[in-house]
Amino acid sequence: MRDVAGTTQVTLKRGSADPEFFRLLGELPRESVVEVEGTPKLSEKSHRGVELFPTAIRVVTRAEVPLPLGVVDKVGADLDTRFNHRVLDLRKPAVRAIFELRAAVLEGFRRAFVERGFLEVETPKLLRQGAEGGATLFRVDYFDRPAYLAQSPQLYKQMLIGAGFERVFEIAPAFRAEPSDTVRHLTEFTSLDAEMGYIDGAEDLRTTLESVVLETVRFARERLGARGNPLADGLPVATAPFPRIPFATCEAWLGRPGAEQDLGAEDEKIIGARVAKDLGTPFYYITDFPTAVKLQTFYAGRRDDDPTLTGYFDLEYQGLEIASGGPREHREARLRENLAAGGFDAANFEGYLEAFRYGMPPHGGWGFGVDRFVASLAGLANIREARLFPRDRYRLDP
Ligand code: ATP
Secondary structure, three states: OEEOOEEOEEOOOOOOOOHHHHHHHHOOOOOOEEEEEEEEEEOOOOOOOEEEEEEEEEEEEOOOOOOOOOOOOOOOOOHHHHHHOHHHHOOOHHHHHHHHHHHHHHHHHHHHHHHOOOEEOOOOOEEOOOOOOOOOOOEEEEOOEEEEEOOOOHHHHHHHHHOOOOEEEEEEEEEOOOOOOOOOOOOEEEEEEEEEEOOOOHHHHHHHHHHHHHHHHHHHHHHHHHOOOHHHHHOOOOOOOOOEEEHHHHHHHOOOOOOOOOOOHHHHHHHHHHHHHHHOOOEEEEEOOEHHHHOOOOOEOEOOOOOOEEOOEEEEEOOEEEEEEEEEOOOHHHHHHHHHHOOOOHHHHHHHHHOOOOOOOOEEEEEEEHHHHHHHHOOOOOHHHHOOOOOOOOOOOO
16 A cells, blocks of 8 residues: 555455455555555564554545556656656656655745745736747737736846835746747746845845755755655755856857857756866856847846946856846836847836836846756756646647
């Protein structure tokens, strides 16, 4: 018998057990739900240290045969079959372990943010206009007009800085109509967004983010360790500060100095391998993105000391981008310039721009991909495995 805590052996002894029990259990399909009453005995043979000698057995629900997906079989099924029959797949203890890790990571983040004076907020997911516009927005019918699913809480979390909240974070779904089909993109993912006011440059953001990440991993390790979850042992042991690697250094490593070309997944892997070899750490920041690479995002702040660079950075884990952030532009006039340069109509952003007109402190923040992080920590090759019911370009069921 298996339940959420593990398996318990039910033992029928010939001669002493009711012969009816042999007949009942002999023909009962695997995965059926049963209720067993009996006498427990300590037993070293049994997974939970007890075996049960039944006095009554009741079949609550019979499982259909054949099972579309084996739960205890050693042979693996392909990902599509697993997701098509996800409820059975989730019964596997190794799969459930991923979601215990995920829950511990979410709880760890909440604790770490609250301790640092961040307020948890929730912003709208139905929007008249997407944060960055473009092709990756899902359009929905909103009564007699179109609306869009939020791809990020970006503009709202900045508005909350304008509202005087100073430090906010949000853990919520983000939607991206990514036409790509990769192992690190979903169409619905969980974004952990934070925004901080009165910052003194990007370092304030990076030191906060790294301390939050390390505390979260520590919390998850303890929580999982206490429950005997095998994923606890794979969690990284790292220390702050994470290395800061300027974008220009990455370009040199990639053999294209000064190319000002954004980093692709393969580039990131090369950089990750180099950092692991030279610095021996899984976490690192890529910093000082050139304006030419990151200023397509109109809300990104330009650096006063060097206008060709932004304060933007990516947080990487073993060659995969986990988070991206930086100081924002907090001056309305410059924001309008950036919007115009990006080909946006400022009239669509009036609610956002108003937040900058009546006193807006310097601020910045980041967006952090929860699913990518959990997948990486659990050593999963595909981000889909870190979600209960993943959504991608082809999958809307179950
Ligand atoms: P990428 O370049 O890898 O597509 P991005 O630059 O579009 O990511 P951001 O918009 O900066 O990503 O979002 C911040 C974080 O959110 C990313 O670092 C990543 O962890 C996560 N993220 C972004 N898009 C997706 C997606 N489609 N599926 C899952 N996670 C995502």
